[in-house]
């Protein structure tokens with residue numbers, strides 16, 4: 001068999017089986033107890049030093065080789081989504097309403113595979129910190145791990161992560177310096193004033209009228225307050241006011257979201273939205289109360305780690321399949337906090353075509369197992385290249 005010379009090909013069926021096991025048993029953010037226990041048991045079996053309970057259900061595995069001072073972090077996510085799976089696959093979710101529809105099962109299995117390969121053949125000099133984070137999708141498990149001292153306890157010079165990317169050509173690896181994924185902020189806004197009979201509106205203030213004016217005016221933030229070449233989305237996503245047909249209500253409530261790539265836009269949007277809301281409120285004789293919540297910052301790749309990632313990608317798939325020209329996504333990603341803390345590189349792995357409902361977060365999404373050997377090659381090349389390089393030798397007197 002051709003396998004005995006290629007440890008990656010030999011291990012791929014086992015990694016695929018781990019992936020299917022995790023897929024069949026999905027858990028939502030901060031509830032990934034069985035998944036975390038599975039990961040910890042595997043890491044111990046491979047001989048890694050294991051730390052559990054970081055940021056809730058997060059797991060860290062340490063693999064040291066030689067005496068080198070270099071250390072890098074590799075991250076995968078443990079959590080699934082509140083979606084009912086409709087793939088009909090033999091290993092489909094056994095939990096109604098919970099599904100690994102973002103491929104975090106694959107990311108976790110592949111990172112375990114890399115740990116096993118590197119533990120079997122530790123031909124590098126330094127430390128690899130394998131980071132399995134909870135709750136990527138909604139609540140920021142990554143920032144909780146950082147808050148629990150992730151990088152003080154396990155210092156690294158950079159962190160790396162991959163995400164499978166349906167719709168990107170199969171086997172392509174895409175990364176670039178600068179923004180890869182957007183920031184997301186959310187806000188709620190309440191206009192309050194006196195209600196009135198709908199036939200006698202002059203006896204009240206009409207917060208609904210104020211809300212209507214605000215919905216149009218707030219697009220000024222996008223169209224007139226930032227450079228048109230920069231990415232910014234402001235969307236109003238919910239409006240609630242009133243109870244019946246003949247009363248002008250005393251309150252109108254709106255919810256909205258801002259997405260952007262430039263971290264400075266967070267404060268800018270908050271100030272602009274507050275100013276517009278107050279101005280509209282003053283003009284309508286009502287009050288405005290803004291609750292603006294900063295969410296995930298953008299994922300901004302840093303240059304040194306991107307250069308390392310590109311070299312590993314070329315080794316994994318060949319230069320022709322490596323891309324640096326893709327526009328960033330306006331989706332968001334909790335990895336932003338880790339990359340902001342220590343620098344790093346986030347890369348997309350092309351998973352091939354995806355039809356309607358088969359993309360990320362779709363109920364017929366299916367992780368493409370054919371990318372497993374590619375990612376195993378990427379991770380092991382990256383570690384050997386970063387931690388395998390000797391630091392510049394000092395000239396001793």
Ligand SMILES: [Zn+2]
Nearest residue numbers: 102137360361
């Ligand atoms: Zn997702």
Ligand SMILES: [Zn+2]
Nearest residue numbers: 102103104163
């Ligand atoms: Zn994801």
